[in-house]
Amino acid sequence: MAECEWYCKFSRSRCGFIILLLTMMVIVFLTNYQFEDYVPRWWTEYHDGSAIRSGFINTTGAVVSSKSNDDAADIHYSEFAFDNSTGQQTVLSGSTGHQTRLNTSTQQDTRLNLRAVMTVERITNLTTDVKTALTTPVPYVSPGPYHVEYPHEYHFILDEPEKCQQQKPFLVLMVPVAPYNREARDAVRSTWGSERRVRGKRVLLFFLLALPSGDGMEQLQEKVLQESKEHQDLLQSDFIDCYKNLTIKTMVMMEWLSSRCPNASYAMKIDSDMFLNVNTLVNMLLNAPKENYMTGLVARWGAVLRDPNSKWYLPKNVFSEMIYPPYALGLGYIVSMDLPRKLVEASRKVKAVYIEDVYLGLCMRQLGINPTDPPAGNLFNVFPVTYNRCTYSRLIASTTHSITDQVNAWKDLQKPGPPC
Numbered sequence: 001m002a003e004c005e006w007y008c009k010f011s012r013s014r015c016g017f018i019i020l021l022l023t024m025m026v027i028v029f030l031t032n033y034q035f036e037d038y039v040p041r042w043w044t045e046y047h048d049g050s051a052i053r054s055g056f057i058n059t060t061g062a063v064v065s066s067k068s069n070d071d072a073a074d075i076h077y078s079e080f081a082f083d084n085s086t087g088q089q090t091v092l093s094g095s096t097g098h099q100t101r102l103n104t105s106t107q108q109d110t111r112l113n114l115r116a117v118m119t120v121e122r123i124t125n126l127t128t129d130v131k132t133a134l135t136t137p138v139p140y141v142s143p144g145p146y147h148v149e150y151p152h153e154y155h156f157i158l159d160e161p162e163k164c165q166q167q168k169p170f171l172v173l174m175v176p177v178a179p180y181n182r183e184a185r186d187a188v189r190s191t192w193g194s195e196r197r198v199r200g201k202r203v204l205l206f207f208l209l210a211l212p213s214g215d216g217m218e219q220l221q222e223k224v225l226q227e228s229k230e231h232q233d234l235l236q237s238d239f240i241d242c243y244k245n246l247t248i249k250t251m252v253m254m255e256w257l258s259s260r261c262p263n264a265s266y267a268m269k270i271d272s273d274m275f276l277n278v279n280t281l282v283n284m285l286l287n288a289p290k291e292n293y294m295t296g297l298v299a300r301w302g303a304v305l306r307d308p309n310s311k312w313y314l315p316k317n318v319f320s321e322m323i324y325p326p327y328a329l330g331l332g333y334i335v336s337m338d339l340p341r342k343l344v345e346a347s348r349k350v351k352a353v354y355i356e357d358v359y360l361g362l363c364m365r366q367l368g369i370n371p372t373d374p375p376a377g378n379l380f381n382v383f384p385v386t387y388n389r390c391t392y393s394r395l396i397a398s399t400t401h402s403i404t405d406q407v408n409a410w411k412d413l414q415k416p417g418p419p420c
Helices: 002-031 041-047 051-055 106-122 127-133 163-167 184-192 219-230 245-259 277-286 341-345 356-367 389-394 402-414
Strands: 079-083 087-093 098-103 156-158 172-178 201-211 234-240 266-270 274-276 294-299 327-336 398-400
Touching: 156 219, 163 201, 163 245, 172 245, 172 277, 172 294, 184 201, 184 219, 184 402, 201 245, 201 277, 219 234, 234 245, 245 266, 245 341, 245 356, 274 277, 274 402, 294 356, 327 341, 327 356, 327 398, 341 356, 389 402
Parallel strands: 172 201, 172 266, 201 234
Antiparallel strands: 079 087, 087 098, 156 234, 266 327, 274 398, 294 327
């Protein structure tokens, strides 16, 4: 009997030890050995541009190559580093390896703002309506390397103010894209952006741009104006189009949706290099909440990266918490149409950081609203999904290896016959 009691006590102790050991192993795996910051592995993989650019092995064993889209305004995996000694942020844009430096000192931020004013003033052959829409921004004060100038009164150079009210859409697709990236816009227009009525619901598409800068900006702006006349789907605001200003672009988008499309049911912000299955999306939204609704690939327990060499570094004096509140990853998220106005109002109380999807999460927390997980875990994909007709018929959004893959996947999915 004594031996039995000793053995039972030993067995319980051994089981407890094994459970403790397994728990520690899970914690180590999830945090990728970074105990101090408690960084979930998936979060660092998503936010680390170098991992994507050098190729990443996903759960299926397929190699995910670097994204081919070199759009500095909307590329999700651009390398972004901050140098404390020089006060510079470095954005490595796209697969071409082109490097743009944004000096975050007050002097350089002022130069960027003056460039925006000069760009506006030097644009030639503008229509009377466009010229009337241009106003000189107020004197600019640098918000520092980790914040952006928002709230601020920005104006639209190109606008489509009546389209929503005339066509009464159920869903509005908003695609942030750099002015020069005509190829990406045309790819979207020829694929999922061409779907105007899905399951009996009207869908509208708009591209959101800011001002070009650098050599040849006047010629590029002329091309943008001509493209706007041709397609009537461009919205352009008067700030410099660069990666750091993506938060500004997102909030200007929310302002536009609130004022121009209040009668629509939903809006989706989606990157130009994404594959989108509009049919699956609309089908999901037919049963979705009508208010306080944001969904997509929701990030939870995303750690605030404290390493100054990190591409997504935020110091404690900017954001003191260790963990971000839940937020929908910026590759593509949906909001019910009551949220744009509420997010703009919340932004008055939340200082704008340069990480745009995180900032929306902070505004959502200010509102006391949590993002909603999608009804299935495979609807939104941060890494490219190998094309399969059956798989793509069921997902909503996925990053793609290239524009060619994006176009080919959509065309194949339109072929007659059952997908599975």
